[in-house]
Amino acid sequence: MKKRVLAILLALVLVLALAACSNGGSSGSGSSGDQSGEKVAITIFNSKMEIQDQMQEMAEEYSKEKGVDVEVYYSSDTVAAHLSTRYASNDPYTISMVDAKDIYSLAAEHAVDLSDQDWVKDTTQAIAIDGKTYGFPVCVEARGIIYNADAIKKATGADFDPTSIKTTADLKAIAEKVGTGVMKEDWSLAAHYLAEVYEQHDDPDAFIAGIKDGSIKLADDEKFNKMMDTFDVLKENNYAKDAAISAEREVTEQKLAEGEIGLMFGGNWDWSVLNAYDYSENMGMMPVPNDVDDGSSDKLVGGGSKYFFIDSSDNTSDAQRKAAKDFLNWLVYDEAGQDFIVNKCALVPAYSNITLAVQDPLGASVKKYADAGALIPNYNYLPDDHYAKCGAIFQKYLANEIDRAAFADEITEYWSTAEVGAH
Amino acid sequence: MKQNKLSYKIEQYLMFAGPGTALFLAVVIVPFVYGLYLTMTSWDGVSATKPFVWFENFAAAFSDGDYWAAMGRTVIYSIFAVVLINVVSFALAYLVTRGIKGQNFFRAGFFVPNLIGGIVLGYVWKFVFNRAFVAIFSSTSLLSTTEGAMFCLILVSVWQYAGYMMLIYVAGFMSVSKDVEEASRIDGCTSSQAMKNVTIPLMRSSFVQCIFLSITRCFVVYDVNLSLTNGEPFKSSTMAAMHVYNQAFTYKNYGLGQSEAVILFAVCAIVGVTQVLIGKRGEVEA
Numbered sequence: 001m002k003k004r005v006l007a008i009l010l011a012l013v014l015v016l017a018l019a020a021c022s023n024g025g026s027s028g029s030g031s032s033g034d035q036s037g038e039k040v041a042i043t044i045f046n047s048k049m050e051i052q053d054q055m056q057e058m059a060e061e062y063s064k065e066k067g068v069d070v071e072v073y074y075s076s077d078t079v080a081a082h083l084s085t086r087y088a089s090n091d092p093y094t095i096s097m098v099d100a101k102d103i104y105s106l107a108a109e110h111a112v113d114l115s116d117q118d119w120v121k122d123t124t125q126a127i128a129i130d131g132k133t134y135g136f137p138v139c140v141e142a143r144g145i146i147y148n149a150d151a152i153k154k155a156t157g158a159d160f161d162p163t164s165i166k167t168t169a170d171l172k173a174i175a176e177k178v179g180t181g182v183m184k185e186d187w188s189l190a191a192h193y194l195a196e197v198y199e200q201h202d203d204p205d206a207f208i209a210g211i212k213d214g215s216i217k218l219a220d221d222e223k224f225n226k227m228m229d230t231f232d233v234l235k236e237n238n239y240a241k242d243a244a245i246s247a248e249r250e251v252t253e254q255k256l257a258e259g260e261i262g263l264m265f266g267g268n269w270d271w272s273v274l275n276a277y278d279y280s281e282n283m284g285m286m287p288v289p290n291d292v293d294d295g296s297s298d299k300l301v302g303g304g305s306k307y308f309f310i311d312s313s314d315n316t317s318d319a320q321r322k323a324a325k326d327f328l329n330w331l332v333y334d335e336a337g338q339d340f341i342v343n344k345c346a347l348v349p350a351y352s353n354i355t356l357a358v359q360d361p362l363g364a365s366v367k368k369y370a371d372a373g374a375l376i377p378n379y380n381y382l383p384d385d386h387y388a389k390c391g392a393i394f395q396k397y398l399a400n401e402i403d404r405a406a407f408a409d410e411i412t413e414y415w416s417t418a419e420v421g422a423h
Numbered sequence: 424m425k426q427n428k429l430s431y432k433i434e435q436y437l438m439f440a441g442p443g444t445a446l447f448l449a450v451v452i453v454p455f456v457y458g459l460y461l462t463m464t465s466w467d468g469v470s471a472t473k474p475f476v477w478f479e480n481f482a483a484a485f486s487d488g489d490y491w492a493a494m495g496r497t498v499i500y501s502i503f504a505v506v507l508i509n510v511v512s513f514a515l516a517y518l519v520t521r522g523i524k525g526q527n528f529f530r531a532g533f534f535v536p537n538l539i540g541g542i543v544l545g546y547v548w549k550f551v552f553n554r555a556f557v558a559i560f561s562s563t564s565l566l567s568t569t570e571g572a573m574f575c576l577i578l579v580s581v582w583q584y585a586g587y588m589m590l591i592y593v594a595g596f597m598s599v600s601k602d603v604e605e606a607s608r609i610d611g612c613t614s615s616q617a618m619k620n621v622t623i624p625l626m627r628s629s630f631v632q633c634i635f636l637s638i639t640r641c642f643v644v645y646d647v648n649l650s651l652t653n654g655e656p657f658k659s660s661t662m663a664a665m666h667v668y669n670q671a672f673t674y675k676n677y678g679l680g681q682s683e684a685v686i687l688f689a690v691c692a693i694v695g696v697t698q699v700l701i702g703k704r705g706e707v708e709a
Contacts (some may be wrong), residue, residue, distance in 0.1 A: 246567035
């Protein structure tokens with residue numbers, strides 16, 4: 001008798017488990033159609049994890065105010081991989097937030113031409129392919145050296161003026177006194193620092209093509225050598241010099257925020273971590289100084305980061321597309337939308353008409369350089385394995401396993417088989 | 424109703440094994456066959472078109488130096504980890520079946536690491552290696568050297584799986600009847616002789632099972648690898664499974680990654696099946 005009760009219970013549990021599964025499966029879909037009802041529903045895919053809460057809050061308010069149902073989704077998957085599964089199941093998002101390089105690979109098949117939109121003239125960061133604008137820049141992010149002015153003042157005794165750092169020697173003088181933090185992550189080394197070597201050439205395409213066909217020897221390239229000189233300054237004065245390869249970025253950022261070190265290569269996105277500590281407000285970003293006289297020591301490297309595109313497939317109705325375009329315009333031209341980007345999400349806006357002051361000091365630096373037109377654009381076409389493979393090579397250089405000549409050789413070797421993305 | 428009619432048999436099969444078969448087909452066989460198809464395409468994982476290229480991916484996989492380096496590393500890691508896991512778990516099982524005080528508590532304690540997911544476990548140990556040990560011994564982190572990272576991976580895997588395998592060995596110890604051991608003692612065996620000649624041979628199936636499980640798990644290790652070292656320093660601790668993932672999803676060579684996964688599967692299956700066949704040969708049915 002007891003056994004039978006147990007068996008029935010077990011069966012029930014299994015059935016429930018199955019039912020739960022099928023529920024979970026269907027809840028995600030079913031938001032694509034909705035042409036018949038009077039209320040339009042749009043879906044937004046967010047790939048910026050740190051603003052997911054704000055996005056959801058905003059969606060709720062926007063839905064109430066505009067009568068358009070907005071649902072925000074997030075996935076920790078690789079952006080492209082996640083979107084491909086949504087496209088494979090014919091259930092794409094109305095608006096998707098992706099990285100710049102995804103626009104180049106997805107736009108032709110999946111994105112709506114947004115060239116006729118008002119905001120196009122108010123930004124320099126939109127992505128256009130063959131004259132058609134597909135990508136709506138969500139924010140601006142830039143790379144450079146993050147400094148803690150209070151820590152530097154304490155070490156040198158004088159007020160710190162970031163614009164006074166023009167050469168590698170200037171940086172060295174400060175770095176020796178205040179100490180630096182060096183990134184060890186492959187993406188930071190290869191996708192951000194090494195990429196600056198390409199990006200600071202007038203024509204990165206030609207430079208990379210030159211490395212590929214052997215007409216440019218990386219080891220003899222002036223820019224490469226000068227940038228590596230600057231890197232050596234950071235490396236030599238690294239607080240974790242003996243264990244550079246195991247220094248965690250979070251620890252380095254903590255030390256920078258607390259003033260134990262004064263300089264670190266990074267970007268304004270590092271603020272989300274720096275902000276968690278008892279920081280000094282006197283932080284900012286400055287360009288990576290190098291001894292090539294081309295003005296690059298006065299410019300940060302960066303540009304639009306994260307792009308919205310609107311789905312062009314039959315799964316999205318014209319009404320939905322219209323609502324999606326309205327939403328993008330709301331972000332740029334409505335006070336609430338501007339407030340959302342600048343104040344709620346603490347992002348640096350990519351639009352010249354938005355005049356709200358950026359709150360965080362790193363973002364404020366970026367905005368200053370962006371407004372002055374002193375941003376060297378990102379090179380968005382590096383191969384997908386560039387950051388991992390060249391990052392590993394750069395890590396060896398950081399750990400003193402190889403010297404600069406071997407480093408240049410291995411990077412050249414990498415480029416002998418790699419291909420830049422289509423653009 | 425005749426019970427040996429085909430329709431009756433099919434009906435009975437569908438009734439009892441039908442749901443299981445359907446699920447198995449849906450979540451194992453179909454993805455596997457589809458995966459085999461993908462090995463013959465140069466799909467990038469995103470695009471709508473999947474160009475068919477026959478066996479080009481396998482040719483590329485065989486000439487992918489990074490892949491075979493990762494594979495070699497996986498084999499070395501597996502050899503160390505499998506031996507250590509089984510030695511440690513057997514010793515633990517022996518200790519907790521001797522009737523010592525609080526042995527149930529110890530059993531539970533040794534098993535706990537297995538309840539923590541590999542990702543969490545990797546981050547916990549990363550903290551231990553990178554901060555705690557560095558602070559205590561004021562040395563550089565073990566994770567910053569090539570050999571050190573490998574050592575850490577093996578250590579954490581042993582710690583993770585030893586408790587689980589211990590349970591199987593405990594079951595093995597319990598299944599060996601006291602009678603035969605006592606009989607051997609009466610015949611003049613010392614306790615170590617009794618262990619070697621009576622208990623261990625009777626526990627052979629436990630060994631076969633534990634070694635099989637540890638081999639297959641070590642060959643496809645991913646979670647600990649990801650959270651503990653993430654392939655660092657300089658990609659020198661990337662295991663085969665991690666390389667496959669990177670190839671397919673990060674470098675966007677889905678077809679190539681898929682064919683490398685199939686090769687990994689084949690290697691893993693050959694090693695596992697060979698081991699089971701050899702192990703089963705001398706098994707004592709008691």
